[in-house]
Amino acid sequence: MDLYIGNKNYSTWSMRAWLVLKHFQIPFTEYLVPFDDFSPEQNFKQTLAKITPVGKVPVLKHEDLIIWDTLAICEYLAERFPERHLWVDDFKMRAYARAICAEMHSGFMTLRNICPMNITQDLRQLGQKYFQENQALQEEIKRIDEIWSQRSSEKGFLCGKEFSIPDAFYAPVVMRFKSYGLPVSESSQHYMQTILNVPAVQAWMREALKESF
Known part of the structure; x- marks a missing residue:
């Protein structure tokens, strides 16, 4: 491949x-x-x-x-x-997983447009400004916070104990929230740290930091 x-x-x-x-x-x-x-x-x-x-x-x-x-x-x-097992095995949870992937796939356009991913930069001042000035951004962050906070375990992933496709779909959002310092609940902060600890995510970030183009 x-x-x-x-x-x-x-x-x-x-x-x-x-x-x-x-x-x-x-x-x-x-x-x-x-x-x-x-x-x-x-x-x-x-x-x-x-x-x-x-x-x-x-x-x-x-x-x-x-x-x-x-x-x-x-x-x-x-x-x-x-x-x-890229998708979770339980068929009901798998349907939910597909729904939140589709929601990310087609939604959150304000976040995409205002806060493009930039792993190497500290953009917290801009993030605070954007959050205060843009109600649509606030609403999208609230919705993402809801999705992240619905996971069954504080230390778990979006659809269970193991990393699956939905976590890959929301990992770039974790990058955005980290770079721009966007406010989320304590539960979502735990989820962000869980994602940041995934070896594949760490490998991507290391390689992003090496880029000079």
């Missing part, structure tokens, strides 16, 4: 797919395509145009199959490697 990703410091969707592959020890080769100005003649678009019609990352290439959407990548991996 080949996974094409963008900068680890910035690319939230790349992070999600990469974490699933890395955490569940699914062998893959990583191809990092650095972000540029995204114009058609530049390297980013030129490179991806040879692989996918949408010109975005991540892209998973497996034999003759190309998948260019993170949720579709995760679903494919879950079906391809059922023994690794």
Whole structure:
């Protein structure tokens, strides 16, 4: 399997797919395509145009199959490697897991637009300003706080004792909340620390800190 990703410091969707592959020890080769100005003649678009019609990352290439959407990548991996339990086993909890992944997949646009992921920077002053000035951002943070606080165990993950696809989907949000110092409940702070302690997340962060582009 080949996974094409963008900068680890910035690319939230790349992070999600990469974490699933890395955490569940699914062998893959990583191809990092650095972000540029995204114009058609530049390297980013030129490179991806040879692989996918949408010109975005991540892209998973497996034999003759190309998948260019993170949720579709995760679903494919879950079906391809059922023994690794990428989704939680309980069917009701699995439905809930898919629902919160879909909510992240299509929602929280204010957070995305105002607070782009930037792992290497301390943006707490900006985060405080944005939070105070933007009611839509406050409401999205409140909703994420609710999702994180609904987990069954204070020390657990979103859908049980083990890391699963929903945790990969919300890990970039943890990065944003950390960088921008966005306020969350004590329960959510525990969840953030749980995610930050995941070895695959730590590996992604270490590599993001090394980037100079």
